[in-house]
Amino acid sequence: MRKALLSACALCVGATAGYAGGLDRSGQGINLIFEEGSAVQFRLGYTSPSVSGTLGGVESGNVANSFFTPHLGYKTDLTERLDFALVYDQPFGADVEYGSNYPLSQNPTAAFGGRSGVLQASADTDAITALLRYKFDGGFSVIGGLRAQRLTGNVTVPAAAGYQTDIDPEIDFGYVLGVAWEKPEIAARVALTYNSKITHDLSQTESANVVPPIPAGLISQNTQTEVVTPQSVNLDFQTGVAPKTLLFGSIRWVDWPQAVYAPPVYVGITGDNLLDYDDDTFTYTLGLGYQFSEEFSGAVTLGYETSTGSTVSDLGPTDGFWSIGLGGTYSYEQAKISGGIRYTDIGDATTNQGAQFSGNSAWSVGVQVTYALN
DSSP, rough: HHHHHHHHHHHHHHOOOOSTTTOOOOOOOGGGGGGGSEEEEEEEEEEEEEEEEETTTTTTTOOOOEEEEEEEEEEESSSSSEEEEEEEEOOOOEEEEEOSSGGGGTTTGGGGGGGOOOOOOEEEEEEEEEEEEEEEEEGGGEEEEEEEEEEEEEEEEETTEEEEEEEEEEEEEEEEEEEEEEEGGGEEEEEEEEEEEEEEEEEEEEEEEEETTTTEEEEEEEEEEEEOOOOOOEEEEEEEETTTEEEEEEEEEEGGGOBBBBHHHHHHSSSSSOOOOOOOOEEEEEEEEEEOOSSSEEEEEEEEEEEOSSSTTTSOOOOOOEEEEEEEEEEEETTTEEEEEEEEEEEEEEEETTHHHOSEEEEEEEEEEEEOOO
C-alpha cells in the first residue's frame, strides 16, 4: 500500500506541474527509477492558464494558451543492484499569443508590404532520457544517464518591422547525475539530481520588412544561433511521519540566465536579444499524503516559486507563483491509477516594454497510470 501512497504524492507534484518559471514545464523528475521491479508508466497533464496585462492602457487579452504535458516511462531491474529507466517528457515549452490591437502586435512598416499578425511565440522540446541507478549497501545509490532533446519553435514580433523567425528542429544531448538515500522501513528517501544544460546550434529562417529607399517588401535570411536550455538541480525528499502518513517535498533550481536567444536579424533590428533572463528561479513544494484504505491514498501539496522582481520578457510575462494541489491513487491488482488537480496563483510581473500583468492564475489537471510488469 505504501507504493500507492507514493503515487498519490508524485501525481500531486508531477502530473499537474505545468506552470513554473521561464519555460519550465515537466520539472525533469526521475521518480520512475525508484519503482520496484519492472513497470511502465503513462502520465498526462493539462494546464489552462489565464494571463493578461496592459500596455499603454491597451489590454493584451489572455496571452497564454492551454497546453498538455505528456510523460511516458519504462523501468526494469537489470540486476539486483542495477536499475534502468527510459523516460519521455517535454521539459520546456511556450505558447503565447497576444491580441491584434496590442501595441506590440502593430507593424509600423505595414504600409510598405509588411505582414499582418500578432505578437506570438511557440516553442516545443521533446526529451528522451536513459537512466541507470546502481544501489550500494546502506540504502545509498548513484544515478546517471543521457538525455536527447529536440527543440523547435517560431516567434513573430510585428512591432519589430514585422519580424518573424521559424526554427528548424534540432536534436542535441545532455546528461543527468544524481545520488539518493533510502530507508524503506519508514518510507524515507532523499534524492539529489543534476540536469546538465543542453546547447542547441539552431538553424532558422528570419524575415522582416524593408522600407524605401531600399525596395519595399519582405526579406528573408537563413541564419544560425546558439541557444541553451538551462542546467538545473532537483532535491526530492519524503519520509513517513505517522502511521499511514507521508511527508514529502522538493526544491528545484533552474539557471535561467543561461537561456539566451539572440537571432542576428532580430538583434540587428532592435539591438536586443529576443529572449533572455536576469535571474535564476527556485521552486519549492511541500505536501502530506495519507492512506485512507487498502485501495485508496490521497495527498495535498503546496507550491511556491520565488518572485525575482526583475522585468520579464513579453513572451513570458509571469514572475513567481504559489499553488495548492490535491491528488489520489486507486490500486487495482498490478495497476495504480492516479488523478490530481492544481490551482496556481501566478505572480504579478512588469515586462521589458513596461506592460503590467497582474491577477493571473492557472488550473491544471493530470492522470497517471503505473502498471507493474512482475
